[in-house]
Amino acid sequence: xxxxxxxxxxxxxxxxxxxxxxxxxxxxxxxxxxxxxxxxxxxxxxxxxxxxxxxxxxxxxxxxxxxxxxxxxxxxxxxxxxxxxxxxxxxxxxxxxxxxxxxxxxxxxxxxxxxxxxxxxxxxxxxxxxxxxxxxxxxxxxxxxxxxxxxxxxxxxxxxxxxxxxxxxxxxxxxxxxxxxxxxxxxxxxxxxx
Numbered sequence: 001x002x003x004x005x006x007x008x009x010x011x012x013x014x015x016x017x018x019x020x021x022x023x024x025x026x027x028x029x030x031x032x033x034x035x036x037x038x039x040x041x042x043x044x045x046x047x048x049x050x051x052x053x054x055x056x057x058x059x060x061x062x063x064x065x066x067x068x069x070x071x072x073x074x075x076x077x078x079x080x081x082x083x084x085x086x087x088x089x090x091x092x093x094x095x096x097x098x099x100x101x102x103x104x105x106x107x108x109x110x111x112x113x114x115x116x117x118x119x120x121x122x123x124x125x126x127x128x129x130x131x132x133x134x135x136x137x138x139x140x141x142x143x144x145x146x147x148x149x150x151x152x153x154x155x156x157x158x159x160x161x162x163x164x165x166x167x168x169x170x171x172x173x174x175x176x177x178x179x180x181x182x183x184x185x186x187x188x189x190x191x192x193x194x
Contacts, residue, residue, distance in 0.1 A: 002032060004172035005110050005187050009082065010036045012108060012165065012189050017079035020044065020104060022066055022096075023086030026053030034059075041078060067091055073103040080106050085133075085185075087111045087152075088143040097159055101192040106164070109188045113168065115148030116184040133184045149180040156190060165189040 006029055013019065017039045021030050024043030027050075033039040043061040045051050054061035064072070067090070081104030083096065088111050090096050100107040112133035113119075119129035128138040136143065147155075149168065156163055168175045168183030175183040 002028075004169055005084065005185060006032050008167050008169075008187050009033070009084065009108055009110070013037050013039060013080055015039075017041075018077075020070075020073070020078040020081045022070075022081065022083045022100070023089070024054065024059070024061065025050045027057040027059030027061060029082065029084055030054075030059045031057045066096060069095055070099040070103050075102055076105055078104045080104055080108060082108045084108070084110045085112065088145050088147065091144065093145055093155070094159065097155070097161065101161065101190070106189060106191050109152075109190060111147065111152065111186055112143075113149055113180065113183050113186045114146040115150065115180045116170070117181050118184070120181075131184065149183070149186050152186065152188065156188075160193040162191045162193050163188055164191055 010033055013033055015037045017037065019030065019033060019039045019041035021043045024030060024045050027043050030041065030043050043054055043059050044064050044066060045054060045061055046063060046065050051061050051063055081100040083100060087093060087109055118131060122129040130137060134143065153163065167187045168179035169185045170183050
């Protein structure tokens with residue numbers, strides 16, 4: 001089953017684009033973009049299981065730790081760099097944002113919105129949230145930097161990053177009213193300010 005954010009991402013990626021998908025997992029998004037938009041490019045993944053799945057999906061993959069940056073890629077090497085539901089697992093979020101916009105003309109970032117009302121309610125009840133967008137228990141989660149839409153937009157302002165588009169989903173449906181409260185998944189298209 002294709003994730004709801006894949007269709008949004010595909011709608012923002014021009015046909016024939018050169019893509020870099022950071023933290024690509026098994027390469028499902030890159031495969032989807034190739035089939036839907038005739039894109040090419042690479043995935044970056046550290047997990048050996050994800051790398052094997054990329055090979056099975058016919059996706060070019062590079063084994064690399066994102067925390068060390070993207071020094072192997074030159075400026076504007078890609079039309080679009082994607083960080084799909086990986087931002088919250090990064091130790092150095094600022095470095096990753098800068099590097100994405102150095103090697104890509106644009107970037108797409110998706111992340112679970114920690115400000116979602118059900119997550120807030122779980123915390124009020126005394127528990128860390130567990131949901132389809134945050135599927136881990138507190139003790140086994142790879143997520144280390146959870147944020148809200150407001151937090152991410154503040155970071156973009158601080159780094160001088162332009163937000164080109166934003167779409168917020170809940171259960172695969174677009175949320176227009178009170179997105180920081182009612183949306184569970186945020187999707188941003190961003191660009192370095194010039």
